[in-house]
Amino acid sequence: MKRIVEIDFFRGIAIFLMMIFHTVFNLNYFLGMNIEYAKGFWYYEGKLSAIMFMVLAGISSNFSKRTTKRGLKIFALGMLLTAITFLLDREMYIKFGILHFMGISYLLSPLLKKIDTGISFLLGITIIIIGDIFYELTVNSPQLYPLGLMNKDFASLDYYPLFPYLGVFIFGIIFYRMVYMRGKRILPMDLKPNLLSEMGRYSLVIYLFHQPVILGLLYLSKYLNLF
Incomplete structure (x- = not known):
C-alpha cells in the first residue's frame, strides 16, 4: 500500500515535539538548569507529542497486516x-x-x-x-x-x-474508520514528501537514537561555554 504522506507528516511533528521536550528535560535533569518540565507549558508540549504518537499508531494499525x-x-x-x-x-x-x-x-x-x-x-x-x-x-x-x-x-x-x-490508541482506530477508510484526508492539500514526513517515516529510529545525540550536543555546548 502506498504510504500516506500526511500521516508521516503528523508523525514527524510528533517526533520533533518530543525532541524539543527531551532537550528541555535533559537541560534540567542532567545539566541542572532551572527549567520546569513536569508541569506547565513544557509538560503539555511533551504530552501532546505522546498523544499524537498514540493516535497515529491507532490509525497505522489498520494499514499493517x-x-x-x-x-x-x-x-x-x-x-x-x-x-x-x-x-x-x-x-x-x-x-x-x-x-x-x-x-x-x-x-x-x-x-x-x-x-x-x-x-x-x-x-x-x-x-x-x-x-x-x-x-x-x-x-x-x-x-x-x-x-x-x-x-x-x-x-x-x-x-x-x-x-x-x-x-x-482506540480513538486512533476510530479516526481511521471515519477518515482514511473512507478515502478522506485531514489536510486540504495533497502533501508531497518533505523533511517532517521523512522524520515521521523514520520516527522509531530517531526515537531510539535522539537522546544520546541531544545529550552529547548539550554537554559539548556546555564544555565550549555556549551556555
Missing part, C-alpha cells in the same frame, strides 16, 4: 531501553514507557479492530476514566504499573500505562 510482529518488535525495543536505563540509574529507569505501551497496543489491535465503532468509542472513554481513577490510587503491589496502578515507591523516567492511554 503484521501488527503482532510489529508489536513484539516495538515492545522488545522498549525492554532494551529498560535494560539500558536500569544500568544507568537503578531507581529512575524506564519501567513502562511509550515503546512498551505501543508494543502492547499493537498486540491488542487485532482484537480492538473487531469491535463496533460505537462500542469502541465507549470503551475508549471508559479506559480513560478508569486511568484517571487509577492515577489517584496507591496500591501495595509493585507489579501493577503497566495498568496504571502505582505503589508509593514507583518511579520511572518514562511512563505511559495502558489505563488511560489505550483509550487514546
Whole structure:
C-alpha cells in the first residue's frame, strides 16, 4: 500500500515535539538548569507529542497486516531501553514507557479492530476514566504499573500505562474508520514528501537514537561555554 504522506507528516511533528521536550528535560535533569518540565507549558508540549504518537499508531494499525510482529518488535525495543536505563540509574529507569505501551497496543489491535465503532468509542472513554481513577490510587503491589496502578515507591523516567492511554490508541482506530477508510484526508492539500514526513517515516529510529545525540550536543555546548 502506498504510504500516506500526511500521516508521516503528523508523525514527524510528533517526533520533533518530543525532541524539543527531551532537550528541555535533559537541560534540567542532567545539566541542572532551572527549567520546569513536569508541569506547565513544557509538560503539555511533551504530552501532546505522546498523544499524537498514540493516535497515529491507532490509525497505522489498520494499514499493517503484521501488527503482532510489529508489536513484539516495538515492545522488545522498549525492554532494551529498560535494560539500558536500569544500568544507568537503578531507581529512575524506564519501567513502562511509550515503546512498551505501543508494543502492547499493537498486540491488542487485532482484537480492538473487531469491535463496533460505537462500542469502541465507549470503551475508549471508559479506559480513560478508569486511568484517571487509577492515577489517584496507591496500591501495595509493585507489579501493577503497566495498568496504571502505582505503589508509593514507583518511579520511572518514562511512563505511559495502558489505563488511560489505550483509550487514546482506540480513538486512533476510530479516526481511521471515519477518515482514511473512507478515502478522506485531514489536510486540504495533497502533501508531497518533505523533511517532517521523512522524520515521521523514520520516527522509531530517531526515537531510539535522539537522546544520546541531544545529550552529547548539550554537554559539548556546555564544555565550549555556549551556555
